[in-house]
Amino acid sequence: MPVSRVSQPSRLVIATRASRLALWQAHHVRSLLLELYPQCQVDLLEMTTRGDQILDRTLSKVGGKGLFVKELETALLDGRADLAVHSLKDVPVDLKLPFALTAVMQREDPRDALVSNQVGELAQLPAGAVVGTSSLRREAQIRALYPHLTVRPLRGNLDTRLGKLDRGEYAAIILAAAGLQRLGLTDRIRAYLSPEQSLPSAGQGALGIEVMAERADILAWLAPLQCQNSTWCALAERMVSAQLGGSCQVPLAAYAQIENGVLNLRGLVAQPDGRTLIRAQASGAPEQAESLGRQVAAQLLDQGARQILASLLSEHSVPESPPGASNT
Numbered sequence: 514m515p516v517s518r519v520s521q522p523s524r525l526v527i528a529t530r531a532s533r534l535a536l537w538q539a540h541h542v543r544s545l546l547l548e549l550y551p552q553c554q555v556d557l558l559e560m561t562t563r564g565d566q567i568l569d570r571t572l573s574k575v576g577g578k579g580l581f582v583k584e585l586e587t588a589l590l591d592g593r594a595d596l597a598v599h600s601l602k603d604v605p606v607d608l609k610l611p612f613a614l615t616a617v618m619q620r621e622d623p624r625d626a627l628v629s630n631q632v633g634e635l636a637q638l639p640a641g642a643v644v645g646t647s648s649l650r651r652e653a654q655i656r657a658l659y660p661h662l663t664v665r666p667l668r669g670n671l672d673t674r675l676g677k678l679d680r681g682e683y684a685a686i687i688l689a690a691a692g693l694q695r696l697g698l699t700d701r702i703r704a705y706l707s708p709e710q711s712l713p714s715a716g717q718g719a720l721g722i723e724v725m726a727e728r729a730d731i732l733a734w735l736a737p738l739q740c741q742n743s744t745w746c747a748l749a750e751r752m753v754s755a756q757l758g759g760s761c762q763v764p765l766a767a768y769a770q771i772e773n774g775v776l777n778l779r780g781l782v783a784q785p786d787g788r789t790l791i792r793a794q795a796s797g798a799p800e801q802a803e804s805l806g807r808q809v810a811a812q813l814l815d816q817g818a819r820q821i822l823a824s825l826l827s828e829h830s831v832p833e834s835p836p837g838a839s840n841t
Contacts, residue, residue, distance in 0.1 A: 528594035601716030623718035629685035656787025715750035752806025
């Protein structure tokens with residue numbers, strides 16, 4: 514239903530990465546905005562980011578997930594775009610002024626998914642079989658459960674990754690289920706990994722909209738797109754990541770669910786080899802989301818995460834490495 518307002522937008526420009534998944538997300542937001550404001554012209558500004566260009570190295574070695582948002586933020590700064598649509602897990606948890614994360618949309622499937630042309634579950638792969646993944650978070654949890662498998666980096670957009678699998682470079686790959694579902698590729702999913710098998714990254718499955726914080730008009734226009742439950746879950750998860758300096762250099766997971774009015778939050782920090790996994794959890798009212806995030810982070814640190822983080826950050830020191838979450 515269109516929103517009745519004294520002032521409504523006449524034109525909005527959405528900055529987006531040019532990958533097929535990012536474009537789907539931007540078009541999805543565009544369609545919702547047109548439902549709210551039928552008289553508004555909503556255009557897309559397609560951009561290629563450094564994160565899209567650097568494909569021969571893991572993100573932990575080239576600057577983290579913030580590489581996927583910098584160019585879009587430049588478009589916001591110079592006025593070429595009014596808003597930027599991101600996979601929430603790609604948005605740095607230390608987002609600072611002049612930018613603001615104004616809307617967390619309703620979360621879709623947060624789980625990781627197994628894609629393979631050979632098997633229906635990871636346990637069926639023989640010793641030494643190569644599994645591809647883009648994140649240390651997934652790598653650590655796969656290694657912990659299936660130490661007989663070989664885990665190797667997998668970069669590129671969704672179609673590139675599927676192409677590498679289909680050419681036989683990997684026996685299986687692990688992707689975010691939501692991305693496959695959004696592009697109509699659910700039939701490629703052989704199995705969903707439960708949170709017990711692979712705890713998701715902060716914000717996985719949700720879309721976030723970034724704007725200039727000073728733009729009160731846009732903040733008001735985008736308010737109807739916000740999902741309160743998804744926002745609370747995102748606040749809790751991102752607080753865990755923020756408290757632990759969450760970057761792509763750290764195998765870090767945080768996942769919240771709201772059931773019967775209670776927010777349940779789980780967190781995980783691991784060594785990349787999967788030999789040590791530290792878990793913590795806390796529950797409370799959704800309005801306590803940030804406090805719960807701090808509680809879980811404190812538990813993880815007390816149980817030994819501090820030593821793991823110190824070791825990893827000293828080994829993988831990268832200049833200008835912005836905190837963020839893991840990729841699709």
